Amino acid sequence: MVDLNTISPKNGRNYYIALGLEGSANKLGIGIVKHPIKSQLSSGDNSHQCDAQILSNIRDTYITPPGEGFLPRDTARHHRNWCVRLIKKALKEAGFNDPSNDIDVICFTKGPGMGAPLHSVAIIARTCSLLWDIPLVGVNHCIGHIEMGREITKAENPVVLYVSGGNTQVIAYSENRYRIFGETLDVAIGNCLDRFARTLKIPNHPSPGYNIEQLALKCQNKDKLIELPYTVKGMDLSMSGILAYIDSLAKDLFRGNKQNKLLFDKKTGKQKVTIEDLCYSLQENLFAMLIEITERAMAHVNSSTVLIVGGVGCNVRLQEMMAVMCHDRANGKVFATDDRFCIDNGAMIAQAGLLQFRMGDIVKDLKETIVTQKFRTDEVFVSWREK
């Protein structure tokens, strides 16, 4: 039986408070989450019904100029410059002015992600923990997304499609592990979209992926799709070939390479294809592959619900296509969260960390707070869910 009230809150309070610090990529997120004590959480499988309240969820994104990606060193410097300020702001927003007394646990992203940014946030987490004498919990970034998604959408046991700048995985829960059923064999989809955005030199604000989505919406001839490689391999997929191909198309377009029959009319030399068409075709192709491996995993574990998490999950077209697939599968449902939670944030780390804390799973020795760039989702023992 799962007893989520194993550890009781501080000073006899009837609620828990967790501070969450996220900095695995270019988004720095600070979140404060409150869980009331609920008797029914002492048994059963209710880790997705904690009545979590988001007291604060502040994010600052390190934006690079168009055509440029974000480097670990610069991202880490950004996080170091802003993290303490955001913590103070978050505490104020939540109405706490004595953290060592108000907070039960400090949760931080242990991995996966970029080494330097993860490390800069971990340094601050350790310092606060020692200063305030509050326990620490290291959180797997992906599990943060999953638990936040479950809590917000109340989806009990969905197949999870985790799509972000650094990850592309289809995950299903079984026997205390979030098991990876299918994943990318090379680049993550967010990374693929970001790199294509760089080729197109479109702005990185609010995010490259968002700007590709807007361009795709403006595509004029949606019925004539540019044929791209479709590379699904069993439960996995690969995108580097597609990226290389569409990059070359975009470069030919910019250079006005008339020999490219696909882009320019043989006789008149008139341009047949726009970058909106390229964005539209890329999205339709990549998303179709994602949904295919998701459906395959759903058939495998015979589930009819999907939860999409990670930055790319904000893409409305992806959500639409997933909804159509789920509807066709014994009218299942798709769950997605809006960009407060879909995109990396601190609240999700607080949510997942608090679940670990409530099961008594906290850092005993600071050595456990060493960050890791590789941290597979199925390495974590999910103590807060039934077998």
Place this chain on the structure above:
Amino acid sequence: MIQTTIPQFPDFTLKISLFKDVINSAEIRSKIADYPFAFIDAKTICSVEQLMAALYRVFIEKNYNRIRTKSLTSECLLCLAPTSNIGEAFRRFGLKDDTKEVICVQIIPTEDLPLDEVDISSLIDGFEVDMNDEHLKQFCDKNIIREIYKFDASFQPNSIEEVTRAVVSAIQLRGM
């Protein structure tokens, strides 16, 4: 003579007859354009299943893609072939001047029956026999079939059923 329809495409009725000891193949060849039939050299057909598999493909292409030759009957020859080379398909499966055993395929819109009855025997100077596997087995030439369908040397079929299997596969997977 077999008179049948492909279950999925009942709008057309197929009438298939087999003649042996035919002596006027040359003459038939010269007048081929005037007749709504497909004339097939029986040496190239090892079973009813092979021919019907090709006819099935004719209607699949007609209804869901496009026929590449002038008529349904000429398309039948193309659909027998392992590749989409029309000229070669006609040359391989069509009659030669010295062809002795001839298969004649008529494709008639079902609603036009029986009006469209054409007396084939008046055209073909030979003896009509039952269109069945037994006769086809007699008249077919396994080497020619092996050559047409480019059987791998290691493939040594020891029954017509095995030849049919290989040939039907080639027909179903033609040229795509």
Place this chain on the structure above:
Amino acid sequence: MSQEIIDIVQNYLTPNIPITLVSQGAEAVVFTTHVHPYLPQDSNKTGETKYIIKYRPHKKYRHPVIDQQLTKKRTLGESRLLAKLYQIDGLKVPKLIACDQYNGCIWLEFLGSQLPDNNGFSNLKHFLWWNKADPYNNVVKESLLKVGQQIGILHWNDYVHGDLTSSNIVMVQDKLGVNVWNPHLIDFGLGGVSNMVEDKGVDLYVLERAIISTHSAFSDQYVEWIMQGFSQVYEQHGATGEKKLKELLKRFHEVRMRGRKRTMIG
């Protein structure tokens, strides 16, 4: 959803070909019928013969251009693969009867039968349950050795199945021998050419997981017999066979240790 698909397929096949839904996977929907796609009715040898129709439904979520291309490519791909596998000496797969790549339809020979005292369809999963009263009897042993041989022949010829579960192996009763069963491999939707030791290791791992998850009490012996049959095929090919076998068994062990994602088999 499935009623919608049944109507589409029945409409495509016309009422002349009545169909019965057998299974609906993520990839394809499988029907049976008693009507041959093109053989004239009377010469349909046994009249009682059933045929399999495997249909890849249109996926509404996919852009029509992608959907058509994929359906065509995969329908043709699976048919071509089946045709090639059929010609491999000793390998038992369903005969290809017809293929309509424009509508994503494949006609195949129906294999298998209902096991006695309603133990269900004769795939390997049910076959082993049918024998669970006497789980290590000779019929089971012989059958599992043959299962291993079939996979051995497949892999020796550098093909992989891609989704080798105990439901994708059908036991066909031998016409001559009483209680002699010949395993046939079906459903090559995810199969293909591969000389990669990894892909073959995953094939074996998926089957092992399937057997463990449904017959855990006897799975050690069952997997051992399968691997014995599998090894016999490689051992017949002298030194190269032995070398390849060693390499493959090593990778199979690694995949097993790594707990390749497919740890949970339905």
Place this chain on the structure above:
Amino acid sequence: MSNLHHTLEVKIPFKDNRLATTAQKVMATDPIIRPESFQVEYMVSEDDNGTLLAKFSAEDDRSLRVGVSSSLSSILTIIETMDELDSV
């Protein structure tokens, strides 16, 4: 320590031993990525109160400079955290 001839010792004064120990614990957690070319040891000094001692050694001046600057930027972050968030 054999061939790490380039050394540097830095003394960082904190308000008291409590904060110096905190900084020492935070910094000593992370492993050295390339011990053969750079090493660092953090200690709270016995003689001057509330001081963190950082002993750096490296095989050449470049790795020393890179190692020291990355440590110092972490220590700077610790100090900022202390200034802004220490409740005592």
